[in-house]
Amino acid sequence: MAAEEKGKWGMVIDQDICTGCNACVVACAMENNIPFVGEDETAYGRGMHWIRVERQWEGHFPEVAAVYQPVMCQQCGRAPCEPVCPVFATLHSETEHINLQVYNRCIGTRYCANNCPYVARRFNWFDYEWPAPLDNHLNPDVTVRGRGVMEKCTFCVQRIKRAEDEAAAEGREVRDGEVQPACAQACPTDAIIFGRLDDPESRVSKAARSKRGERLLEDLGTQPKVTYLKGGARYD
Amino acid sequence: MSKKISRRDFLKLAGAGGAAAALTGCGPASRYVRREPYTQMPEYTHPGKSTYFATTCFECSAGCGLLVRTFQGRAIKVEGNPYHPVSGGKTCARGQATVEGLYNPDRVQGPLRVARGAANESINWDQAIGVVAGALTQYQPDEIAFLLGMAPDHLFDLVSELAAAGGARPPLRFGALGMFEARNTLLKATGRVFAQEAMPFFDMANADVVFSFGANYLETWVSPVAQARAFSSMRRGKPGRRGYIVHFEPRMSQTASVADEWVPIAPGTEGLVAAALGIMVAEARGQRVPAAYASLNLEDLLKQADVDEEVLRRLAQIFAEAREPLAIPGGSALGQINGLENAQAILMLNAVVENLGKPGGVFLSQVAAVRDDAYHRPNTLYEIYQLIKDMREGKIKALFIHGVNPAFELPAALAFDQALEKVELVVSFATFPDETARLADYILPDHAGLESWGYQKVVGVGPAVVSGAQPVVLPVFDTRATADVLLAAVQKAGGALATALPYKDEVDFIRQSVAGLRRAAGGHYSAADEATFFSRFQQFGGWWTQEAAAAAPQAASEQPLSVAAPEFDGEGELFLLPYPSPILGDGAGANRPWLQETPDPTTTVMWNTWVEMNPETARELGVTDDDVIRLVTPYGTLEASVYRYPAIRPDVIAIPFGQGHTALGRYAENRGANPARILGVKVNKAGDLAFAATRVKVEKTGRQRPLARAEDRVGVYGDGE
Structure with missing residues (x-):
């Protein structure tokens, strides 16, 4: 494990303009072939959402406020999920500097999910179905996972790869803003910014340096690639 | 002997439509016939490549522009059309789930x-x-x-x-x-205040202070994606200037929850509050109280509305000092028996701060000449x-x-x-x-x-x-x-x-x-x-049009406003506030399985109907989360589980609209309850339903039905500790 990872791809989420609308949640499900599990299974906490919008209440009536925080895999530089996988299904990408999940290696020990402090990993407890013709909208770029396999947010790695291939074919670098994961693309308020952290001039790098920025559970030393910009201000 | 269609035959048949497609002249082989590959694709497809089509979302009437990614003849992913002035490349949750409507197994498959x-x-x-x-x-x-x-x-x-x-x-x-935004009330009020019955356009993107009365503009009201984009530019689009939002509503809606201040005023008092604010703002700006409010007495207004004068004074000062203040009427403020009066009193606030036809102010929508x-x-x-x-x-x-x-x-x-x-x-x-x-x-x-x-x-x-x-x-x-x-x-x-x-x-x-x-x-x-x-x-x-085409309203009417105290239908200790679900919309989204599985923004409940109740009210009634209660109005009864909601007035209970289908397919049927069953039929002076003007009685059933929630229950109100 590297001592301090510089990071390549990263994300900034501005909580001041996140409206909690959940467009990112549905966009992610449509892009990544995420199955729906039904009322009883979601009630057991077996929902497959790769991204969730946490709503926290602050204060008591009438001085009460809601804070929204979209949480997905934080693509840690030092990821607690990685060293516990006995079969190297959960591993670090040397080129993209994100956490990969290799579905056909996964044997379903769920050690990684137990070790993830962000509760970002989702397990396929069953084989879920898209009754025909609902399966017609499945994205051909993303594997449909079967029972017994762990899965999580990939930063839409299929989109990253496609943009990198196109850029390589044209003999250039990927342009800032060229890659957008499904959540950032759908977000009506542009609260999610995605791009290269290794380019100090990129939009995401600049936003990540904001003094409003903070990382989730950073004290654990996980080196998350997602920065949250705190919202709220008094009238002045 | 039955004839079986092999996979090969099927592919040939599937391509029969494509064979008639136009000649695509490419390479020396193109003369007057074209080469035919063995496997034929639907038209406009290139193996391994996606084809994008611009179209319009019809999940609601806002008219957002979409770019739909298709791959070998199938619609894969809905994306926003980046050049479209309504969506600007963005979509809402309902728009994203459009493909689940298209390929839904429960569609009517023929006449x-x-x-x-x-x-x-x-x-x-x-x-x-x-x-x-x-x-x-x-x-x-x-x-x-x-x-x-x-x-x-x-x-x-x-x-x-x-x-x-x-x-x-x-x-x-x-x-x-349209019913839950009382759109005709807004139209009629615009007609009365600005002498032209047009849909107003509130230029939120360029405003710096927005006072919103019941308009759930980030959820379902008029054009939610366009308004969410405007909200984003207002709050963070201008370096060094952060837009400030105050939302007046009895229940904290998703829209209200994003505001900087939420003022939980009593149902139906929106007009009284707006008029009181109007008088205070005029005073703070050192101008004469406009004729519309002149016949009203500030003390009476404050007494009738039962609001804290200090709070209103402070807010009036903010509105009076703002560079681009904007007041928006909508939703539950208009769906009242006195809804038309409320809408006029709120619209008039814009005239007090003279923002008509100015950036960040009120305009009248221009409809394209089709x-x-x-x-x-x-x-x-x-x-x-x-x-x-x-x-x-x-x-x-x-x-x-x-x-x-x-x-x-x-x-x-x-x-x-x-x-x-x-x-x-x-x-x-x-x-x-x-x-x-x-x-x-x-x-x-x-x-x-x-x-x-x-x-x-x-x-x-x-x-x-x-x-x-x-x-x-x-x-x-x-x-x-x-x-x-x-x-x-x-x-x-x-x-x-x-x-x-x-x-x-x-x-x-x-x-x-x-x-x-x-x-x-x-x-x-x-x-x-x-x-x-x-x-x-x-x-x-x-x-x-390349440029904004919305027109500046004429000067506001000088007619004195009559702001009426609220009236209610039925009896019971609580006011009923039904609201359209931000995820399921008018209920047509209930058959999209991923919309069912998307947590409601403020409660995180999925797949069902709940009744929002202040924890204090729940304690008094002796009910808690997941207890099934019966709501009784003069028009009917309905049962649903309690969700203790900390951001609602103790005298109001709220229920989302969209579930409770008895038809519409496997994902929608027989889950939750339809609040239309207990809605009243009183209308306001514009003819719109006064949907938020019913009193309701609550009865315990002694049963429990757990709600599926994305949030953790432990630690909320001391549970499980």
Whole structure:
């Protein structure tokens, strides 16, 4: 494990303009072939959402406020999920500097999910179905996972790869803003910014340096690639 | 011997449509024939490459532009059209789930004779057209009625023309989202205050302080994606200047939860509060109190509204000092018995701070000139009631229903289903077997939105926009465009009507309708001829003006306002506040499994209906989370589980609209409860339903039904600790 990872791809989420609308949640499900599990299974906490919008209440009536925080895999530089996988299904990408999940290696020990402090990993407890013709909208770029396999947010790695291939074919670098994961693309308020952290001039790098920025559970030393910009201000 | 179709045969058959596609001249092999690959693809597909089509979202009536990614003839992913002035490349949750409507296994797969549930027999489209043509010839023109939805506009325009040509009743249009925003009240109030009944456009993007009264502009109100984008630019778009939002509403909606301050005023007092604010703002700005508020006494207003004067003074100061202040009326503030007065008092606040026609202020929407440039408003509940009365009295012999599900969306107290029994012929054009379609004689299914042609005239944004729709995939089932069915039926019926509607088909009607825009001023593209114009219209997903076209309102009316104290229907200790679900919308989203599985933004509940109650109220009543309670109004009863909601007034309970389907497919049916069953039928002076003016009694049932929530229950109100 590297001592301090510089990071390549990263994300900034501005909580001041996140409206909690959940467009990112549905966009992610449509892009990544995420199955729906039904009322009883979601009630057991077996929902497959790769991204969730946490709503926290602050204060008591009438001085009460809601804070929204979209949480997905934080693509840690030092990821607690990685060293516990006995079969190297959960591993670090040397080129993209994100956490990969290799579905056909996964044997379903769920050690990684137990070790993830962000509760970002989702397990396929069953084989879920898209009754025909609902399966017609499945994205051909993303594997449909079967029972017994762990899965999580990939930063839409299929989109990253496609943009990198196109850029390589044209003999250039990927342009800032060229890659957008499904959540950032759908977000009506542009609260999610995605791009290269290794380019100090990129939009995401600049936003990540904001003094409003903070990382989730950073004290654990996980080196998350997602920065949250705190919202709220008094009238002045 | 039965003939089996092999996979190979299937692929050949599937490509039969593509074989007739245009010659694509490429390479030396192209002479007058083209080479034919062994495996044939649907048209416009390149193996391994995606094809994107611009079209319009029809999940609500806002008219957001989409770019749909298709891959080998299938619609894979909905994305926003980045150049479109409404969506700007963005979508909401409902827009994202459109593909689950398109490929839904519970769609009506072909024309059916259902005989009000007594039959379920497939018919062919010739028979179906015969049924419609028969009705057009058999009945007197005024015995035929059309009930349409708030979208799509091209069908409304076609049916309006058909009705006018045949001397029939003009079509009515309605939708639960329009009902829950009391859109006619907003229109009428704009007419009274600014002398022109147009849909206002509130330029939130350029405002720096917004006071919103009940308008859930980030959820379902008018144009949620465009407004969310405007909210984003207002709050973070200008370096060093952060927009400030104050939301006045009895319950903290998702929109209110994003505001900087939430002021939980009592239901129906929005007008009183706005008028009090208006007087204070005028004083703070050192100007004379406008004539509209002059007859009102500040002390009386504050007493009637029961609000803290200090809080209002502080807020009035903020509004008075702001550079670009803006006041927005909508939703539950207007869905009151005194809703029209409330809307006027709130709109007038804009006149006090003189923002009319200025950046960050109030404008009047300009409708793109497609056939005409009038805004074809949805009908009021009162007008729908008149239709139901005519149905009950046997004056309506044939009823055609498209794009709306009245048996689910209308207050049950109006007894639409019973009135339907008195109509001789009911034809539904629904894509899904919804509650209304099940009570029809025939279901002649229209295409899903992504298989359809059409256009939608947009309101509530700066530019004049007509958003264009084209099919992104070939129809999945044996469905047919309702416009084509009507045009074919008119031709079959013959006579004067056939000559009055000389359109070959739906596409011909749309082409002729938008052709005039080619010469209209300010368009964002030009075209030398009509064919080029229409291909650009399809390519870009519509036509819009480059610059904002919304007009400045005239000076505000000097008429003194009468701001009335709230009135309520029924009895009971609590006020009932129904609101459209931000995820399921008018309930048509309930059959999209991923919308069911998407947590509600403020409660995180999935797949069901809940009743929001202040924890203090719940404690007094002796109920807690997941306890099933019975809500009783003079109009009916309903049972649902309690959700203790910390951001609602103790005297109000709220319930989301959208669940409680008895039809609409496997994902929607038999879950949750439909608040339309307990809604009152009182209307305000604009004729809109006063949906937030009912008192309700709460009864315990002693049962529990756990709600599926995404949030953790441990630690909330000390539970599980």
